Amino acid sequence: MEEKKELKVDDIKKEAEANACPVQKSLLYIQGFLEGPMCGRCFPCAMGSYEARVRLSAISAGHGSAADIAALKRIAGEMLEASMCKKGKDTARFLAEWMASPEFGAHIAGGVCQSGQCISYIEYRISPDKCTVCGSCKDVCRHGAILGEKKKPWLSGYLPFEIRQKKCTRCGECIKVCPEGAIFITNSAAGQPEGKAA
Ligand code: SF4
Ligand code: SF4
Ligand code: SF4
Structure with missing residues (x-):
């Protein structure tokens, strides 16, 4: 026993x-x-x-x-x-x-988890100003939550990547691989960036 x-x-x-x-x-x-x-x-x-x-x-x-x-x-x-x-x-x-x-x-x-540990209170977002459309985040996301196309050197125009909140599980993998620090955690209720890296 x-x-x-x-x-x-x-x-x-x-x-x-x-x-x-x-x-x-x-x-x-x-x-x-x-x-x-x-x-x-x-x-x-x-x-x-x-x-x-x-x-x-x-x-x-x-x-x-x-x-x-x-x-x-x-x-x-x-x-x-x-x-x-x-x-x-x-x-x-x-x-x-x-x-x-x-x-x-x-x-x-306030609907806020100040430390960002309660995943129901946070969202991962991409800063369009910082994103260089390298595609690393999309490659690592196992949930198909990231929208965007990698930059093609021969094309001038491109759109920054975006995270589909309904598909995102807040696993935090994307933030670890972004070379530009373009992904941030924001409070989902207030929508204010917390500037917290995983
Ligand atoms: S206080 Fe809790 S742990 Fe202590 S004897 Fe009672 S039920 Fe058990
Ligand atoms: S936090 Fe996880 S599920 Fe959400 S976009 Fe990043 S890698 Fe995908
Ligand atoms: S890893 Fe960062 S820079 Fe690269 S596409 Fe994703 S958000 Fe943009």
Whole structure:
């Protein structure tokens, strides 16, 4: 029979904190906590962590609401008060700490993931002024999301490449190969370039 590994919240927290976005930190932490496996002996921790995962997933996917934030605060409060062990109480503290960041609330209030880690909140775009129509991005895109024709030296006119947002999976491969730094990440809600390279 497979031996259950012991849940170490500090290890899960360390992995979660490698991410910049507080929503991603919270989601990755709670996923790790539930996979721990979490023992499930007390109700506020057992049910609260499952509900927290659902609500954090919704925020990460771009369809969260103020009700999700309120529910997460309630969950953290109940876990802190009623959890029977340090792991449950620490989990409540970590969630409360990450939720207190203005970046967390900005996902709901402004539709913005400031670190660009929640892919539902971002778009990859090509700057027409910088694109030299080399075609490297189109070659690397496995999703057929890039429109454009490579420059032919004998022709004078050409159009810069474009990204079809409906096909783009935000995998980030194109930004790695563009020799001109012409691809940038923009906030999909506000449409403002963040200037962030992958
Ligand atoms: S608070 Fe501790 S004992 Fe209670 S369910 Fe959570 S991990 Fe188990
Ligand atoms: S981010 Fe990925 S899917 Fe989107 S255009 Fe670039 S390579 Fe294609
Ligand atoms: S890799 Fe960069 S310069 Fe080349 S076509 Fe794509 S966006 Fe333009």
